[in-house]
Amino acid sequence: MADADVDVVVIGAGLSGLYAAKILEENGLTVSVVEARERVGGRTCTVRGSSNGYTDVGAGYIGPTQDIVKNLATELGLELCDVYNEGNVVMNYKSIWATFHGIIPPYWNPFKLLDLNNIIRTVDAMAKQVPRNAPWMAQKAAEWDRMTVKEFIDRTCWTNAARDILVFVRSVLTSEPHEVSFLFFLWFIHSGGGLMRLASVKDGAQEQKVVGGTQQLSEGMVKNLKGTVHLSSPVVSVDQTRDKVLVKDSNGHQYQGKYVVSTVPQALLNRISFCPSLPDLKLQLIQRMPMGSIIKTFMFYDTPFWREKKFSGSITSDFGPVTYCLDDTKPDGSHPCIMGFVLADQARNLVEMSVTERKTTLCQYYAKAFKMDRFMQPTDYIEKNWMEDEFSGGCYLGVMPPGVLTKYGRMLRKPIGRVHFAGTETATEWIGYMDGALQSGDRAAHEILDKLAIQWLESGRGSSAIIIPSPSLSEMILPSVNAILYASTGAAVSYLAYLIYPYFFGWRWKVTSYMFDRMFKN
């Protein structure tokens, strides 16, 4: 009766679903993959065939300790290349324009540097206290989950170095700092190995790209798969009331399996009607993990002329349409391009414009930020508004507002009957990244293998430990603005005490000698 009868039905042919299918097949199980879109890859998507070569309008970057995705690329014979990182970054802030190499801006005000050093050190130290497997178990989980990231920044920063953190939050979470729980943010930071790793190009999460595009990862896995991938088949229901789990798509096709792996983002799980209904806390969790807001844009030029002026092609900005951009020119120097992230509130604002208006707005912005009029003459423009993609609901990932992680976090990965959950939001390493997606697929597959008591083969799981580096000696020694204030106040009070000491000396001396007398001469 069913169109497919297999061991495991996988819902979603993105990285996590296909990786789960791969692991399951490698361990001797039969698999069917059911995908809503007319393509595989999920939140990775490579636009090809145009005059611009290939363009990763979805997930693009790979960095150190992301071993699962690196191993997979090697296995599939894909090549990685470095992201262009020579020359200077432009810091284009409301109050300051500067250009420098690296991550830490060249503030002349030492208080700003101390403040920035302090918040990075503090956040990293706090993140280490959040267990990756169970963030709700952190000692201060309840307190941190009641706060937004913005609230924490407001409480901790003395200078507007806070803006750097704000820009960072937007860049990694595609959400505003006031939208996200501080505990969730710390968990995310821990899962990727610390603030600097996440923020960096060199030795960081933006270090490399896949030559030919990241969608090849999924395509490669499909090629090696024995089971069928059913495209254009949005799943509408999952029925667990029978012997086997019955999955139906909107075309009326039915797939049955002993188990199901769902890789649907939590926020979109409501698109599937479960029988029996999902339990209470899961029903509520899936209303509480909204997908981020982003338009990923690519502006093409005839030459990478910004390199002549020693610009790396990267801007960080606390205003304007683009929060963060990078040189996206192909490794062979062809198709010169600036990739720009339009994020969070900016994405929600710019979405009202037409494509042409957005293109012009971005060019004007680049011209001004780089101070080079040549940015006004692009040769082409490509964009992907992930907010209008009904099968993603947004990108890069689903985030948690305050109060969700401590009360509903346990439901993220918990299997519901014979349905297991994957997807990058359910990862514990590199949450929100391609590596996290693969890790979650690996985990879901192994959950099922364990339930079936199958002695599983070693898979391509990561080998480098993801560790937040300890601060360097100078980072540790440098005082916070707080510490300086305390020390100054301490010094001032001591000096005052020193000044007025003589007036009290007589009195104190009398008390001391009286006590001395009582104690020893009694």
Next chain:
Amino acid sequence: MADADVDVVVIGAGLSGLYAAKILEENGLTVSVVEARERVGGRTCTVRGSSNGYTDVGAGYIGPTQDIVKNLATELGLELCDVYNEGNVVMNYKSIWATFHGIIPPYWNPFKLLDLNNIIRTVDAMAKQVPRNAPWMAQKAAEWDRMTVKEFIDRTCWTNAARDILVFVRSVLTSEPHEVSFLFFLWFIHSGGGLMRLASVKDGAQEQKVVGGTQQLSEGMVKNLKGTVHLSSPVVSVDQTRDKVLVKDSNGHQYQGKYVVSTVPQALLNRISFCPSLPDLKLQLIQRMPMGSIIKTFMFYDTPFWREKKFSGSITSDFGPVTYCLDDTKPDGSHPCIMGFVLADQARNLVEMSVTERKTTLCQYYAKAFKMDRFMQPTDYIEKNWMEDEFSGGCYLGVMPPGVLTKYGRMLRKPIGRVHFAGTETATEWIGYMDGALQSGDRAAHEILDKLAIQWLESGRGSSAIIIPSPSLSEMILPSVNAILYASTGAAVSYLAYLIYPYFFGWRWKVTSYMFDRMFKN
């Protein structure tokens, strides 16, 4: 081909859907109502036929200025009765137990009273600045939407009178204060006419109940309806690509209409597959408006013995399983009962218990809070866990975390093609209440009548203006703790200045006379 071909297909046979249907029919249109559940009423639900008479396990209370629901009750021949409000409320806080009549607790510490007075006055004044029709237009909308309610309380309160507000937030929004945007909270307060109105039994939102239960409102409307109400028919898709809008349910039935009214809570709109897909900002809004968390409980006893001790049967509490409870004995004195709200984090905790465990936990709590052991001998227990209700996803209402209202609020009521949106979350008066549901249905119906250029009849819209009362003279005159601190500091500084004045007199006199000389003798 379609099972029904009408002017308007209404999705949802709750108060808003049936009221929309009623208005549309009264203006000459044909209507079909498609409902997911096997009953009408939506978030109103009356359990009947047991030995306990009738019990409103869903929405129950009606108050002043809720004219639409009052008019409807009158029209349907339903009787309202007063909620029992004699005797004293118990304030059962971690740090204090007290019993008193009314709303404002009898704090002996004047600072607490001043602080409470100040925060009520401040919140009401701010709420007035939030336009009910367009809360995102408030002058400080952006600032207030970046804050949680908790953050505002932390910043504003000096004493732990803040707890009273915390308890209030939980009671009216079924969410923790750190989960909700402060702007959303202000909007909600404004929509109901101010803090005191919302918090009160007498002259407030908990003043009256419907004799026989609130579900009769829906049942009454169905009886008068000409069109059919299709029960047990969860809608799975809405197709707007044809001449008429095509609505399909999970049984394969099809309904077509010129227009559609959807009363599905925003958080559950993902259950319907729209063709064409919903636009980007709507797709993201519906991921950002989670339904509250509540288990509504009813503990029955053989007599209302608490009345003997001059207890009203009401407790407010900042700990323990029940945040707020009320005497729910029937107006004729039969079926003595305490209705208890298990809310927000408490609901998420208690959901892990069995029904029997929950019953015992509640009895123990009542016995301790009222200091009467007789609460340990209930005759019966009824509860409704709205979190597990897949067609509500939670109760009383969907709330907005920080950042949502300013960026997505415009999409709440905005029609998408020929689909119009109702439901209490889309109301502008009494959001989250039965009256708000009716108002939203009325509004959606009139949107369609206007599109069809039908000269509509006057309907039962409200006549009393919802106005946040101005503070009384004493409330206005009473200083805040802040003001007292400023005044004290001012006084101290003045006194100090008075003391050291002589030392500077000579110098100041010289300056003054020099300036006087320059000005007048030049």
